[in-house]
Amino acid sequence: xxxxxxxxxxxxxxxxxxxxxxxxxxxxxxxxxxxxxxxxxxxxxxxxxxxxxxxxxxxxxxxxxxxxxxxxxxxxxxxxxxxxxxxxxxxxxxxxxxxxxxxxxxxxxxxxxxxxxxxxxxxxxxxxxxxxxxxxxxxxxxxxxxxxxxxxxxxxxxxxxxxxxxxxxxxxxxxxxxxxxxxxxxxxxxxxxxxxxxxxxxxxxxxxxxxxxxxxxxxxxxxxxxxxxxxxxxxxxxxxxxxxxxxxxxxxxxxxxxxxxxxxxxxxxxxxxxxxxxxxxxxxxxxxxxxxxxxxxxxxxxxxxxxxxxxxxxxxxxxxxxxxxxxxxxxxxxxxxxxxxxxxxxxxxxxxxxxxxxxxxxxxxxxxxxxxxxxxxxxx
Amino acid sequence: xxxxxxxxxxxxxxxxxxxxxxxxxxxxxxxxxxxxxxxxxxxxxxxxxxxxxxxxxxxxxxxxxxxxxxxxxxxxxxxxxxxxxxxxxxxxxxxxxxxxxxxxxxxxxxxxxxxxxxxxxxxxxxxxxxxxxxxxxxxxxxxxxxxxxxxxxxxxxxxxxxxxxxxxxxxxxxxxxxxxxxxxxxxxxxxxxxxxxxxxxxxxxxxxxxxxxxxxxxxxxxxxxxxxxxxxxxxxxxxxxxxxxxxxxxxxxxxxxxxxxxxxxxxxxxxxxxxxxxxxxxxxxxxxxxxxxxxxxxxxxxxxxxxxxxxxxxxxxxxxxxxxxxxxxxxxxxxxxxxxxxxxxxxxxxxxxxxxxxxxxxxxxxxxxxxxxxxxxxxx
Numbered sequence: 001x002x003x004x005x006x007x008x009x010x011x012x013x014x015x016x017x018x019x020x021x022x023x024x025x026x027x028x029x030x031x032x033x034x035x036x037x038x039x040x041x042x043x044x045x046x047x048x049x050x051x052x053x054x055x056x057x058x059x060x061x062x063x064x065x066x067x068x069x070x071x072x073x074x075x076x077x078x079x080x081x082x083x084x085x086x087x088x089x090x091x092x093x094x095x096x097x098x099x100x101x102x103x104x105x106x107x108x109x110x111x112x113x114x115x116x117x118x119x120x121x122x123x124x125x126x127x128x129x130x131x132x133x134x135x136x137x138x139x140x141x142x143x144x145x146x147x148x149x150x151x152x153x154x155x156x157x158x159x160x161x162x163x164x165x166x167x168x169x170x171x172x173x174x175x176x177x178x179x180x181x182x183x184x185x186x187x188x189x190x191x192x193x194x195x196x197x198x199x200x201x202x203x204x205x206x207x208x209x210x211x212x213x214x215x216x217x218x219x220x221x222x223x224x225x226x227x228x229x230x231x232x233x234x235x236x237x238x239x240x241x242x243x244x245x246x247x248x249x250x251x252x253x254x255x256x257x258x259x260x261x262x263x264x265x266x267x268x269x270x271x272x273x274x275x276x277x278x279x280x281x282x283x284x285x286x287x288x289x290x291x292x293x294x295x296x297x298x299x300x301x302x303x304x305x306x307x308x309x310x311x312x313x314x315x316x317x318x319x320x321x322x323x324x325x326x327x328x329x330x331x332x333x334x335x336x337x338x339x340x341x342x343x344x345x346x347x348x349x350x351x352x353x354x355x356x357x358x359x360x361x362x363x364x365x366x367x368x369x370x371x372x373x374x375x376x377x378x379x380x
Numbered sequence: 381x382x383x384x385x386x387x388x389x390x391x392x393x394x395x396x397x398x399x400x401x402x403x404x405x406x407x408x409x410x411x412x413x414x415x416x417x418x419x420x421x422x423x424x425x426x427x428x429x430x431x432x433x434x435x436x437x438x439x440x441x442x443x444x445x446x447x448x449x450x451x452x453x454x455x456x457x458x459x460x461x462x463x464x465x466x467x468x469x470x471x472x473x474x475x476x477x478x479x480x481x482x483x484x485x486x487x488x489x490x491x492x493x494x495x496x497x498x499x500x501x502x503x504x505x506x507x508x509x510x511x512x513x514x515x516x517x518x519x520x521x522x523x524x525x526x527x528x529x530x531x532x533x534x535x536x537x538x539x540x541x542x543x544x545x546x547x548x549x550x551x552x553x554x555x556x557x558x559x560x561x562x563x564x565x566x567x568x569x570x571x572x573x574x575x576x577x578x579x580x581x582x583x584x585x586x587x588x589x590x591x592x593x594x595x596x597x598x599x600x601x602x603x604x605x606x607x608x609x610x611x612x613x614x615x616x617x618x619x620x621x622x623x624x625x626x627x628x629x630x631x632x633x634x635x636x637x638x639x640x641x642x643x644x645x646x647x648x649x650x651x652x653x654x655x656x657x658x659x660x661x662x663x664x665x666x667x668x669x670x671x672x673x674x675x676x677x678x679x680x681x682x683x684x685x686x687x688x689x690x691x692x693x694x695x696x697x698x699x700x701x702x703x704x705x706x707x708x709x710x711x712x713x714x715x716x717x718x719x720x721x722x723x724x725x726x727x728x729x730x731x732x733x734x735x736x737x738x739x740x741x742x743x744x745x746x747x748x749x750x751x752x753x754x755x756x757x758x759x760x
Contacts, residue, residue: 076653076689083650098690105695106650111688270463270486273456308491309456310478315485 001037001068001093006061007081007103010089013044013055014078016231019203020046020053021074029117032071033078035091035099036115037064045121046074050197052121053207054232061088071113072099080108123234124225129216130189134208134228137215140171141205143182143342143369148198149175159195161242166191172245173198176374178335179245179358180342183368192219195242200235207233249372250358253351255327257300258320261348261363265340267302267314272333274312275304289376290336292350293328294321304333319347329355330378336361339371381417381448381473386441387466387483393424393435394458396611399583400426400433401454407499412451413458414498415471415479417444425501426454430577432501433587434612441468451493452479460488503614504605509596510569514588514608517595520551521585523562523722523749528578529555539575541622546571552625553578556754558715559625559738560722563748572599575622580615587613629752630738633731635707637680638700641728641743645720647682647694652713654692655684669756670716672730673708674701684713699727709735710758716741719751 017033025031025048036043042057042064070093081089086103093099093112101108140160149157154176161172164186171182204226208215215228225234268290275288290304298321303313329352340348345363352359355378361371397413405411405428414425422437422444450473461469466483473479473492481488520540529537534556541552544566551562584606588595595608605614648670655668670684678701683693709732720728725743732739735758741751 073689079653080650080692083646083653085646106647106693108654108690108692110690266463266465267486270460270488273459273463274488309453310488310490312460312488313486 001035001070001091001099002064002066003037003042003092004061004063004065004088004090005042005057006059007084007086007089009057009059009061011081013057013230014081016055016207017044017046017053018074018078019207019233020048020051021078022048023075025049027119029071029113029119031074032113032118033074034069034071034115034118036069037067039064039067045118047119047121050200050236051203052123052232052234054121054123056230058230068093069115070099071115071118072110073113076110077101121234122223123232124218124220124223126216126218126225126227128190129218129227130186131214131216132186134211134213134215136184137208138205140182140184141201143366144171144173144180145198145201146338146342147173147175147178147180147371156195156238156240156242159197159238159242160201161193161195163193163242164189164191172242174243174245174248177332178339178374179248179370179372180339181245181249181370181372193242194219194224195238195240196224196235197238204233204235207231248358249360249370250351250353253353253360254324255294255352256320256322256349257294257318257352258347258349259300259316259318261340261343261346264316264348265337267316268333268336268340271302271304271312271314272337274306274309275333276306276308288333289330290333291328291330291378294323294326298323327352327355328378329359329375331359331373331375335373339373342366342369342371381415381450381471381479382444382446383417383422383472384441384443384445384468384470385422385437386439387461387464387469389437389439389441390469391461393437393610394461396435396587397424397426397433398454398458399587399613400428400431401458402428403455405429409451409493409497409499411454412493412498413454414449414451414495416449416495417447419444419447425498427499427501430580430616431583432503432612432614434501434503436610438610448473449495450479451495451498452490453493456490457481460490501614502603503612504598504600504603506596506598506605506607508570509598509607510566511594511596512566514591514593514595516564517588518585520562520564521581523746524551524553524560525578525581526718526722527553527555527558527560527751536575536618536620536622539577539618539622540581541573541575543573543622544569544571552622554623554625554628557712558719558754559628559750559752560719561625561629561750561752573622574599574604575618575620576604576615577618584613584615587611628738629740629750630731630733633733633740634704635674635732636700636702636729637674637698637732638727638729639680639696639698641720641723641726644696644728645717647696648713648716648720651682651684651692651694652717654686654689655713656686656688668713669710670713671708671710671758674703674706678703707732707735708758709739709755711739711753711755715753719753722746722749722751 034045045054084103090102099110163170167187169186173180218225272288293301300316305311343363343366345365348363416423425434464483470482479490543550547567549566553560598605652668673681680696685691723743723746725745728743
């Protein structure tokens with residue numbers, strides 16, 4: 001292998017490749033990046049247990065003098081190309097199993113690994129794509145991934161579920177204490193029910209961060225392939241049945257409180273400074289509990305009591321109140337703050353149906369997005 | 381105690397106070413901030429084992445309705461004032477040992493500690509100040525603190541030594557493998573020889589970050605007090621004799637190489653990507669060793685050999701070369717990069733006197749600043 005390429009083009013593609021590169025791996029060969037140059041194209045591949053990424057470069061600046069393939073130490077290769085500031089980079093595979101990188105007056109020799117040891121990537125065959133805008137994928141990630149489970153007690157909950165029935169795609173994430181649900185419409189595509197690892201969605205969102213066009217999605221039984229530009233991004237899917245969450249979401253709300261989102265978030269952040277941290281119990285639910293009550297004159301009070309440090313309360317005037325009765329409800333301030341961040345709307349509504357029943361948050365300009373939080377029983 | 385003050389003024393002073401506030405302390409009372417309101421002034425004090433800070437507020441916005449004193453949970457108090465966005469804050473000490481903070485529609489009640497338990501701060505008496513520009517202190521910190529020892533093997537080396545003899549103040553920091561020395565002139569002040577903890581200097585530099593005027597320095601046997609604006613910043617001094625380093629610095633240099641500082645730093649950074657990391661030996665000296673050699677045509681080569689990953693070399697053309705003989709010298713790339721950052725000059729010189737003798741770095745526009753690095757013996 002012997003080629004010359006613009007450093008910027010190479011770096012941009014390596015940044016994409018880095019999404020699939022493990023820091024450590026039980027298979028050392030996977031800490032390498034596979035380079036494969038044909039007479040016309042340069043392919044680069046990375047893979048960890050969840051994600052595989054492949055880019056195809058046939059940029060005008062690419063001059064392939066000799067085809068060939070190799071596997072280079074991934075992190076070192078990326079770091080070197082990142083730190084170099086020459087216009088051109090030359091990559092030459094010498095016979096004594098060394099990749100020589102030349103850039104201006106710098107020369108780097110990397111010990112390579114055997115490309116025959118690199119596992120073959122089985123990319124899903126590219127037939128019948130589901131075509132979706134990259135921006136839709138980015139919003140789905142922002143709206144749902146944060147609500148996935150952080151621990152592996154129920155592995156299926158560490159992913160985001162996508163359930164498509166007759167063109168209605170329901171996207172769900174839950175850690176059992178809160179739930180995010182987004183519904184979008186995808187006409188003319190077969191029904192499917194898949195669960196994608198949260199981490200894979202995060203990496204996919206970063207990969208398409210500066211990309212605003214459509215992507216193609218291809219599904220197999222246990223993999224999802226996303227293609228865009230010169231990139232193939234594939235992730236494994238989670239095994240197992242995702243729990244049915246449809247009946248978790250209440251449909252009737254005797255109490256609807258509307259707030260300016262930023263005002264509500266600021267008040268909750270301040271009050272939660274003093275909310276008790278219970279490290280002895282399961283953090284997922286006892287973290288930063290605050291209380292919300294409807295007071296006289298329809299003022300909302302957000303408060304917390306901390307027997308060690310002290311108490312905090314903030315009064316808020318909602319932009320609108322519909323309430324047939326008073327209510328005091330306790331919940332994790334962190335869950336509320338996380339969910340508020342998922343909305344684009346300036347005004348959001350809290351929809352309550354009882355002190356120990358789940359409540360939901362909606363935003364006027366966030367169509368078909370529902371955030372749900374399970375309250376905790378307050379002691380008094 | 382009962383007072384009202386502009387939130388911004390209070391916060392600005394709390395940010396200063398936070399420099400002396402420990403996260404944890406064997407004396408729990410020190411995790412608090414002491415508030416002491418007279419009829420006219422509000423004093424706030426914090427202290428950890430090394431640093432004590434006191435501010436005196438008599439801002440026009442301060443209205444003291446009732447004098448008094450208390451000790452409030454420090455971090456919580458600062459966090460609340462930081463998150464509040466009201467113009468005014470009211471602090472009221474209720475009889476049941478609670479400080480009530482009111483701001484717009486928020487109310488925070490903090491359990492207080494007994495001010496009688498708070499240790500008395502013995503600030504150095506303010507006589508015969510040494511007057512120095514805050515900018516000089518900031519440059520001294522930038523030029524020397526990084527070279528202090530990070531471990532406590534020789535505790536005195538964790539500080540920066542200031543040795544004043546007849547108006548010539550020599551400032552020295554060393555971890556035994558490298559040394560920073562700055563000389564400034566302070567006429568009309570008594571001789572002294574003190575060693576200031578590095579951490580205290582870092583916090584002092586942060587405290588005066590936005591301050592460009594003079595500060596007053598007062599010394600006692602074991603303390604240094606710095607006063608500026610409405611702030612008293614005091615640090616303990618380190619016990620013990622600082623080693624005599626005057627004879628460490630070579631005076632004659634057969635080889636002088638001048639470089640553009642940024643070009644040299646960039647090349648060293650790139651090469652050091654591949655320099656071996658030896659975690660089994662003492663990291664202080666074996667970290668990121670690189671080689672510098674004078675080549676044919678007076679080109680300088682910076683290189684490293686890593687038996688596992690590979691090799692790197694960069695060629696550099698110095699802006700000037702004075703060399704009676706060739707030389708190959710090995711040293712820590714991190715030490716060189718640290719020292720290069722301490723110079724304002726665009727052009728710096730490496731002054732070498734032998735393969736295993738310390739070399740020094742100077743900058744044309746950094747008068748009286750000397751950085752010294754001890755080389756390591758190369759195997760070949």
